[in-house]
Amino acid sequence: MLTTPEIDVWAATASAAGEAHLVPLSLAWVDERVVVASPAASVTTRNLIASGRARLAVGPTRDVVMIDAELDRTVGVDEDAALGAAYAAQSDWDPRGDSDYVFLVLRPVRVQAWREANEIAGRTLMRDGAWIV
Amino acid sequence: MLTTPEIDVWAATASAAGEAHLVPLSLAWVDERVVVASPAASVTTRNLIASGRARLAVGPTRDVVMIDAELDRTVGVDEDAALGAAYAAQSDWDPRGDSDYVFLVLRPVRVQAWREANEIAGRTLMRDGAWIV
Numbered sequence: 048m049l050t051t052p053e054i055d056v057w058a059a060t061a062s063a064a065g066e067a068h069l070v071p072l073s074l075a076w077v078d079e080r081v082v083v084a085s086p087a088a089s090v091t092t093r094n095l096i097a098s099g100r101a102r103l104a105v106g107p108t109r110d111v112v113m114i115d116a117e118l119d120r121t122v123g124v125d126e127d128a129a130l131g132a133a134y135a136a137q138s139d140w141d142p143r144g145d146s147d148y149v150f151l152v153l154r155p156v157r158v159q160a161w162r163e164a165n166e167i168a169g170r171t172l173m174r175d176g177a178w179i180v
Numbered sequence: 181m182l183t184t185p186e187i188d189v190w191a192a193t194a195s196a197a198g199e200a201h202l203v204p205l206s207l208a209w210v211d212e213r214v215v216v217a218s219p220a221a222s223v224t225t226r227n228l229i230a231s232g233r234a235r236l237a238v239g240p241t242r243d244v245v246m247i248d249a250e251l252d253r254t255v256g257v258d259e260d261a262a263l264g265a266a267y268a269a270q271s272d273w274d275p276r277g278d279s280d281y282v283f284l285v286l287r288p289v290r291v292q293a294w295r296e297a298n299e300i301a302g303r304t305l306m307r308d309g310a311w312i313v
Contacts, residue, residue, distance in 0.1 A: 061194030071241035108204035
């Protein structure tokens with residue numbers, strides 16, 4: 048699912064003051080990392096750099112993959128040619144050349160998948176960064 | 181859109197420690213309020229009671245309504261018959277009778293709608309709790 052072309056992710060982050068932010072972003076799955084691109088000055092980027100954490104949702108509300116992730120690194124959009132090419136290949140847009148943007152490389156820590164609430168128990172696919180399925 | 185039967189909302193909340201949470205919830209739109217039901221002990225309920233704020237998304241990632249909301253009140257699922265009936269009528273499940281759950285009644289403060297990022301500017305529909313369209 049995470050390798051599907053042109054998919055988006057809901058990215059929830061929080062400020063140190065405890066204010067939640069939520070935006071949709073285009074996703075690429077590169078080397079077991081979720082990669083998104085966001086303006087360096089955006090709330091999402093600033094929250095991620097400050098807190099190091101995000102909670103992500105991929106898919107519709109009733110067939111969803113939830114990912115708790117940690118910020119692995121931020122990368123200028125023209126800093127890492129292989130990463131930029133991989134992102135542009137999966138996503139339907141290409142942030143390279145726009146110095147306002149950075150890639151946010153996120154390491155999944157816990158992954159869960161479910162359709163409805165009664166399935167949540169037992170649908171953990173990754174725990175502590177290790178796939179358990 | 182908010183009165184559509186059986187729709188869900190992505191609800192992002194944050195703890196006082198700055199940890200973001202994100203879950204999908206079934207939504208009802210009652211008297212200009214977003215109403216969701218969540219276990220009283222859930223992270224979402226606890227975050228909302230502590231911070232008073234949530235950021236909500238309704239619709240798919242590329243045709244979305246984003247709502248910044250404040251907690252108006254929490255209501256036991258069997259406390260307010262009119263609210264419970266309105267929720268059950270729009271949602272496809274009925275939490276009434278399950279004392280683990282509470283209704284979270286959320287007052288929209290800012291509403292934005294867009295399809296893609298280049299539309300975000302100028303797509304504000306509500307500001308400071310007042311519709312501007």
